Amino acid sequence: MAIKHTLVTAVAVVAALALIGAGLTGAGFGISGDTGVCVPAPTAGAPSAPASSGLDDEQTGNATTIAATGARLGVPQRGWVIAVATAMQESALRNLAGGDRDSVGLFQQRPSMGWGTAAQLRDPRYAATAFYQRLVKVAGWEQMPLTVAAQAVQRSAYPDAYAKHESAATALVNTIAAGAMVPVCPPVGAQGWVAPVTAPVVSGFRTADRPGHQGVDLGAARGTLIRAAAAGRVVQAVCNVSPPEHGCDQDGSPAVGGCGWYADLDHGAGVITRYCHMAARPLVHIGQHVPAGAPLGHVGSSGNSSGPHLHFEVHLRGDAGPSGAVPPLEWMAAHGAPLGQT
Template sequence: MNARAILAVGAAVPVVLVLGVTLTAAAAGTIDQLPGDCLPTNASGTPQPGAGEGAHLELNAAQRANAVIIYTVGAKMRLPHRAGIVAIATALQESHLVNLGNLGANNDHDSLGLFQQRPSQGWGTPEQIMDPVYASTKFYQRLVRVKGWEQMSVTEAAQAVQRSAFPDAYAKWEPVATKLAGDAAKGLGRDPSAGCGIVGGWTAPVVAPIVSAFRGPGRPDHHGVDFGASRGTPIRAASAGVVIVAQCQTTPADWGCNRDGGISIGGCGWYVEIKHAGNVMTRYCHMLARPAVTVGQRVGAGQILGVVGTSGNSSGPHLHFEVHLGGDSNGTGAVDPVPFMHQHGIELGKK
């Protein structure tokens, strides 16, 4: 039996028929609360070719209902919010969220349904593929078998499943898919940021103990706190803002950041600075590799900026984190991050 969705994106109609189970929005939220998803829609941080070009597409009620089906199937499979974004972006590219049947000579080989899946390639029978619930389930089953899909950009993850002749085409649908997935999550009573530790728009950059305090004894020029996080730990933006610095800083300059630093090396190594509302600035130092974001890029709270390393003036893997007020990026503008973040509902140093 083909799926019948009667919940449109953003609508208040309370029921969706998915996987043979009728769910109210409230019940769906209590049964299958999604894992938190703090990853950016573009996990690599680099602009994807053609990103946003699909924003002009006007969707009708049937198309929006198909987006809800796709998202809800992923929710029932207990997949993170990001999986829904990837799946919806894929269906936007493949079918514009229209459940396409046999188009004769206009078909791409024997491709059918929302994802243009092919019976000849093992996706199922034509009747199965034309069922949006079945087609969505098969897409997710293949997605989760892709190693590291959670860290891929949307277009990379989609291509890993679809193996399209146009691998960059999915990128243009990211903004639309993100909006549709967000609306679908709300319709199911889910909070995509649940579990990310975001409170009032702020979150801890890492979850690790503080191993060196702000301007502690013998370190009056230590204008931040050091977290004893292990090498490779994701570093997240403490709040939404605009990236104003993303670069390598070492003294001597020719030491570079693509190798470990040391106590005789100066500078932040690979580091990022973000300007937030209220003229607040945060700084993240000693990353392992080039940051995952670029200058001028807008980031959300919890978005991955890079990973913990030990580049620059560093004796071992850790994150050096600073907070500056009044737009002053120098030491005079630095404040202790612990009480600052406490005022915003975030307790730093908790493991």
């Protein structure tokens, strides 16, 4: 049986389960159904990840089981990558009957350390569930480097060994997720930029009546998907509101301060973009690398806002404060992704 056939068959399970996980990941203020992940459109003639990975049917099937288990449990896709990379290191994605001392299974978990019986740990679904249950109890695991998060669960004698599998695990999980109805990123311009929403400009940059307005407001409807304007790393994904007790899980008002739920992306070369007033917690986490067009969250009205819209900023020189802000309309137009389109 070809690896491709194994992956397609197994992915049917992930497809249904990923939708459950997606609803959990995007939950909040009536918004659900997106996972914060999209995969780049395939390049013509480019091989798929499994075909070029050197994995056989058993290894690909085990990776898919790990991902499917994470989807069923509602674990964000970052957790799937951590789990698959861990199994790559511990067992080369093989369901081993033994190992060091009493270690068994995909994750080389030990019955003597409270993971379960040897028979249970030879069940890939049980072993993956046990891994995820411990992972999600690690405070801040989504913001940790992969090797740190994996080590917090595994307590390996070789704590740095997991890092070398991150790229391969990410490619494999992205392929599995793509088969599981994770959306393809939208087309981007030749310079790598895309408008974060398609909506008219309803308030400009540093206007006469709003000289402290460091971005532009795009009048998209509540629930509209907000996309990364370019590839980058998430450096903020938090609630910023004053007074703090107002919170971000309800609409703000002109009397409330702050960006509400918002995300900042670092695109390199000192360029930072900001996305404010989301309807719920961002779909991405700090430290996550996202492609252009990746879902970041949904349009809302949290924080200093009088109605649903996206407040979008562009900053240069690595300065995320007012002195680094530049007019977004000019910047995006110069980079092939004009704003204000309807």
